[in-house]
Amino acid sequence: MKIKSLLAALVISITAVVSQGQDIRLPQPRLSEEATLKSALENRCSQREYDNTREINPLELSNLLWAGWGYNREDKRTAPSALDRQEITLYVCMKDGVYRYDAEANGLIQITDKNIMGLTGKQSFVESAAINIIYVCNKELSSSRSMSMVCCGAISQNISLYCASTGLATVVRGAFDADTLRTALKLSPNHEVLLTQSVGYPATK
Numbered sequence: 001m002k003i004k005s006l007l008a009a010l011v012i013s014i015t016a017v018v019s020q021g022q023d024i025r026l027p028q029p030r031l032s033e034e035a036t037l038k039s040a041l042e043n044r045c046s047q048r049e050y051d052n053t054r055e056i057n058p059l060e061l062s063n064l065l066w067a068g069w070g071y072n073r074e075d076k077r078t079a080p081s082a083l084d085r086q087e088i089t090l091y092v093c094m095k096d097g098v099y100r101y102d103a104e105a106n107g108l109i110q111i112t113d114k115n116i117m118g119l120t121g122k123q124s125f126v127e128s129a130a131i132n133i134i135y136v137c138n139k140e141l142s143s144s145r146s147m148s149m150v151c152c153g154a155i156s157q158n159i160s161l162y163c164a165s166t167g168l169a170t171v172v173r174g175a176f177d178a179d180t181l182r183t184a185l186k187l188s189p190n191h192e193v194l195l196t197q198s199v200g201y202p203a204t205k
Protein backbone atom coordinates (compact mmCIF):
# COMPACT_ATOMS: atom_id res chain seq x y z
CA MET A 1 0.00 0.00 0.00
CA LYS A 2 2.83 2.34 0.96
CA ILE A 3 4.64 1.48 -2.29
CA LYS A 4 1.44 2.19 -4.27
CA SER A 5 1.08 5.67 -2.79
CA LEU A 6 4.79 6.34 -3.32
CA LEU A 7 4.41 5.34 -6.97
CA ALA A 8 1.33 7.56 -7.32
CA ALA A 9 3.24 10.52 -5.84
CA LEU A 10 6.13 9.83 -8.23
CA VAL A 11 3.79 9.78 -11.24
CA ILE A 12 2.20 13.09 -10.13
CA SER A 13 5.59 14.76 -9.67
CA ILE A 14 6.90 13.47 -13.03
CA THR A 15 3.74 14.82 -14.75
CA ALA A 16 4.26 18.20 -13.07
CA VAL A 17 7.87 18.38 -14.34
CA VAL A 18 6.78 17.41 -17.86
CA SER A 19 4.03 20.04 -18.00
CA GLN A 20 6.39 22.73 -16.66
CA GLY A 21 8.89 21.51 -19.23
CA GLN A 22 6.60 22.66 -22.06
CA ASP A 23 7.50 26.23 -21.15
CA ILE A 24 11.00 27.31 -22.06
CA ARG A 25 13.36 29.18 -19.77
CA LEU A 26 15.68 31.16 -22.05
CA PRO A 27 19.37 31.76 -21.32
CA GLN A 28 20.37 35.30 -20.36
CA PRO A 29 20.71 37.38 -23.53
CA ARG A 30 24.33 37.93 -24.55
CA LEU A 31 24.70 40.00 -27.68
CA SER A 32 27.93 40.08 -29.64
CA GLU A 33 29.78 43.36 -29.29
CA GLU A 34 31.41 43.02 -32.68
CA ALA A 35 28.53 44.07 -34.93
CA THR A 36 28.15 47.80 -35.40
CA LEU A 37 24.98 49.78 -35.95
CA LYS A 38 26.45 50.88 -39.28
CA SER A 39 26.90 47.31 -40.52
CA ALA A 40 23.43 46.32 -39.29
CA LEU A 41 21.89 49.25 -41.16
CA GLU A 42 23.88 48.41 -44.29
CA ASN A 43 22.81 44.74 -44.18
CA ARG A 44 19.15 45.17 -43.21
CA CYS A 45 16.83 43.83 -45.90
CA SER A 46 13.76 41.65 -46.33
CA GLN A 47 14.56 38.02 -47.08
CA ARG A 48 12.02 35.40 -48.08
CA GLU A 49 14.13 32.30 -48.71
CA TYR A 50 14.97 30.28 -45.61
CA ASP A 51 16.99 27.18 -44.81
CA ASN A 52 14.25 24.93 -43.43
CA THR A 53 16.78 22.55 -41.86
CA ARG A 54 18.23 25.09 -39.39
CA GLU A 55 16.62 25.98 -36.08
CA ILE A 56 17.38 29.04 -33.99
CA ASN A 57 19.21 28.00 -30.82
CA PRO A 58 17.94 29.17 -27.39
CA LEU A 59 20.64 31.85 -26.93
CA GLU A 60 19.97 33.28 -30.39
CA LEU A 61 16.24 33.30 -29.62
CA SER A 62 16.81 34.97 -26.27
CA ASN A 63 19.01 37.63 -27.89
CA LEU A 64 16.52 38.25 -30.69
CA LEU A 65 13.51 38.62 -28.40
CA TRP A 66 15.41 40.79 -25.95
CA ALA A 67 16.60 43.02 -28.82
CA GLY A 68 13.01 43.32 -29.99
CA TRP A 69 11.01 43.80 -26.83
CA GLY A 70 13.05 42.89 -23.79
CA TYR A 71 13.63 45.01 -20.69
CA ASN A 72 16.71 47.22 -20.91
CA ARG A 73 15.83 49.07 -17.68
CA GLU A 74 13.99 47.91 -14.60
CA ASP A 75 10.51 48.26 -16.11
CA LYS A 76 11.08 49.68 -19.58
CA ARG A 77 11.88 48.11 -22.89
CA THR A 78 14.20 48.18 -25.91
CA ALA A 79 11.36 49.68 -28.02
CA PRO A 80 9.18 52.68 -27.15
CA SER A 81 5.40 52.53 -26.62
CA ALA A 82 2.99 55.48 -26.52
CA LEU A 83 2.37 56.51 -22.90
CA ASP A 84 4.54 53.52 -21.95
CA ARG A 85 1.51 51.26 -22.24
CA GLN A 86 3.64 48.28 -23.41
CA GLU A 87 0.53 46.87 -25.05
CA ILE A 88 2.24 44.50 -27.47
CA THR A 89 2.90 40.84 -26.73
CA LEU A 90 5.08 38.70 -28.97
CA TYR A 91 3.97 35.17 -29.75
CA VAL A 92 6.64 32.90 -31.19
CA CYS A 93 5.53 30.13 -33.55
CA MET A 94 7.91 27.24 -33.97
CA LYS A 95 7.44 23.79 -35.44
CA ASP A 96 6.76 22.35 -31.98
CA GLY A 97 4.12 24.87 -30.99
CA VAL A 98 3.36 28.47 -30.14
CA TYR A 99 4.82 30.35 -27.16
CA ARG A 100 4.16 33.72 -25.54
CA TYR A 101 7.32 35.71 -24.82
CA ASP A 102 7.47 36.57 -21.13
CA ALA A 103 10.12 39.30 -21.19
CA GLU A 104 10.13 39.75 -17.43
CA ALA A 105 10.89 36.10 -16.75
CA ASN A 106 12.97 35.78 -19.93
CA GLY A 107 11.01 32.73 -20.95
CA LEU A 108 8.47 31.31 -23.35
CA ILE A 109 5.07 30.16 -22.15
CA GLN A 110 3.57 27.45 -24.32
CA ILE A 111 0.13 28.29 -25.73
CA THR A 112 -0.28 25.20 -27.89
CA ASP A 113 1.87 22.31 -29.05
CA LYS A 114 0.31 22.49 -32.54
CA ASN A 115 2.43 23.49 -35.51
CA ILE A 116 0.57 26.52 -36.91
CA MET A 117 3.49 27.89 -38.97
CA GLY A 118 1.42 27.62 -42.15
CA LEU A 119 -1.37 29.74 -40.65
CA THR A 120 0.91 32.69 -39.89
CA GLY A 121 0.93 34.08 -43.42
CA LYS A 122 -0.33 33.89 -46.96
CA GLN A 123 3.10 33.26 -48.51
CA SER A 124 4.51 29.74 -48.73
CA PHE A 125 7.94 30.65 -47.28
CA VAL A 126 6.40 31.11 -43.82
CA GLU A 127 6.61 27.35 -43.33
CA SER A 128 10.34 27.21 -44.05
CA ALA A 129 11.32 29.98 -41.62
CA ALA A 130 12.62 28.79 -38.24
CA ILE A 131 10.13 30.99 -36.37
CA ASN A 132 7.24 33.29 -37.10
CA ILE A 133 6.60 36.09 -34.63
CA ILE A 134 3.04 37.32 -34.15
CA TYR A 135 2.50 40.81 -32.76
CA VAL A 136 -0.60 40.93 -30.58
CA CYS A 137 -2.04 44.17 -29.22
CA ASN A 138 -4.00 44.39 -25.98
CA LYS A 139 -6.63 46.94 -27.05
CA GLU A 140 -7.51 47.75 -23.45
CA LEU A 141 -3.98 49.01 -22.85
CA SER A 142 -3.50 50.68 -26.23
CA SER A 143 -3.94 54.47 -26.50
CA SER A 144 -4.90 54.06 -30.19
CA ARG A 145 -4.46 51.55 -33.00
CA SER A 146 -2.04 53.80 -34.87
CA MET A 147 0.14 54.23 -31.75
CA SER A 148 0.22 50.45 -31.36
CA MET A 149 1.20 50.03 -35.01
CA VAL A 150 4.12 52.40 -34.43
CA CYS A 151 5.16 50.31 -31.43
CA CYS A 152 5.05 47.16 -33.61
CA GLY A 153 7.20 48.96 -36.17
CA ALA A 154 9.80 49.82 -33.55
CA ILE A 155 9.93 46.26 -32.17
CA SER A 156 10.11 44.70 -35.62
CA GLN A 157 12.89 47.08 -36.64
CA ASN A 158 14.87 46.13 -33.52
CA ILE A 159 14.49 42.49 -34.53
CA SER A 160 15.39 43.23 -38.14
CA LEU A 161 18.57 45.05 -37.08
CA TYR A 162 19.46 42.22 -34.72
CA CYS A 163 19.02 39.77 -37.61
CA ALA A 164 21.11 41.95 -39.91
CA SER A 165 23.87 42.04 -37.31
CA THR A 166 24.05 38.24 -36.95
CA GLY A 167 23.33 36.91 -40.43
CA LEU A 168 19.74 35.83 -39.74
CA ALA A 169 17.13 36.42 -42.44
CA THR A 170 13.83 38.15 -41.70
CA VAL A 171 10.82 39.85 -43.24
CA VAL A 172 7.95 41.69 -41.56
CA ARG A 173 4.58 40.73 -42.95
CA GLY A 174 1.16 42.31 -43.19
CA ALA A 175 -0.17 39.47 -45.35
CA PHE A 176 -1.90 37.24 -42.79
CA ASP A 177 -5.43 36.35 -41.76
CA ALA A 178 -6.00 38.02 -38.39
CA ASP A 179 -9.11 35.98 -37.54
CA THR A 180 -7.36 32.67 -38.24
CA LEU A 181 -4.51 33.68 -35.98
CA ARG A 182 -6.81 34.97 -33.26
CA THR A 183 -8.51 31.55 -33.15
CA ALA A 184 -5.24 29.62 -33.26
CA LEU A 185 -3.81 31.67 -30.39
CA LYS A 186 -7.09 31.50 -28.43
CA LEU A 187 -7.10 35.29 -28.07
CA SER A 188 -9.93 37.15 -26.33
CA PRO A 189 -11.84 39.86 -28.29
CA ASN A 190 -9.82 42.64 -26.66
CA HIS A 191 -6.69 41.40 -28.43
CA GLU A 192 -5.76 42.03 -32.07
CA VAL A 193 -3.03 40.63 -34.29
CA LEU A 194 -1.27 43.63 -35.89
CA LEU A 195 1.84 42.27 -37.58
CA THR A 196 3.82 39.11 -38.25
CA GLN A 197 7.53 38.54 -38.89
CA SER A 198 9.41 35.51 -40.19
CA VAL A 199 12.96 34.79 -39.00
CA GLY A 200 15.38 32.03 -39.92
CA TYR A 201 18.70 31.25 -41.49
CA PRO A 202 18.92 32.32 -45.11
CA ALA A 203 18.72 29.57 -47.73
CA THR A 204 22.15 28.78 -49.13
CA LYS A 205 22.39 29.71 -52.78
Ligand SMILES: Cc1cc2nc3c(=O)[nH]c(=O)nc-3n(C[C@H](O)[C@H](O)[C@H](O)COP(=O)(O)O)c2cc1C
Pocket residue numbers: 044045046047048123171172173174175176
Ligand atom coordinates in the same frame (compact mmCIF):
# COMPACT_ATOMS: atom_id res chain seq x y z
C1 LIG B 1 4.20 47.04 -42.58
C2 LIG B 1 4.89 46.15 -43.59
C3 LIG B 1 4.23 45.04 -44.10
C4 LIG B 1 4.88 44.18 -44.98
N1 LIG B 1 4.22 43.06 -45.41
C5 LIG B 1 4.88 42.16 -46.16
C6 LIG B 1 4.27 40.92 -46.49
O1 LIG B 1 3.14 40.63 -46.10
N2 LIG B 1 4.97 40.05 -47.21
C7 LIG B 1 6.25 40.31 -47.66
O2 LIG B 1 6.83 39.45 -48.33
N3 LIG B 1 6.86 41.48 -47.35
C8 LIG B 1 6.22 42.40 -46.60
N4 LIG B 1 6.85 43.56 -46.22
C9 LIG B 1 8.24 43.80 -46.66
C10 LIG B 1 8.31 44.81 -47.82
O3 LIG B 1 7.84 44.21 -49.00
C11 LIG B 1 9.76 45.26 -47.97
O4 LIG B 1 10.17 45.97 -46.80
C12 LIG B 1 9.96 46.14 -49.18
O5 LIG B 1 9.78 45.41 -50.37
C13 LIG B 1 11.34 46.81 -49.22
O6 LIG B 1 12.34 45.80 -49.20
P1 LIG B 1 13.46 45.78 -48.05
O7 LIG B 1 12.79 45.52 -46.75
O8 LIG B 1 14.40 44.67 -48.46
O9 LIG B 1 14.13 47.12 -48.07
C14 LIG B 1 6.21 44.45 -45.40
C15 LIG B 1 6.85 45.59 -44.90
C16 LIG B 1 6.21 46.42 -44.00
C17 LIG B 1 6.95 47.61 -43.44
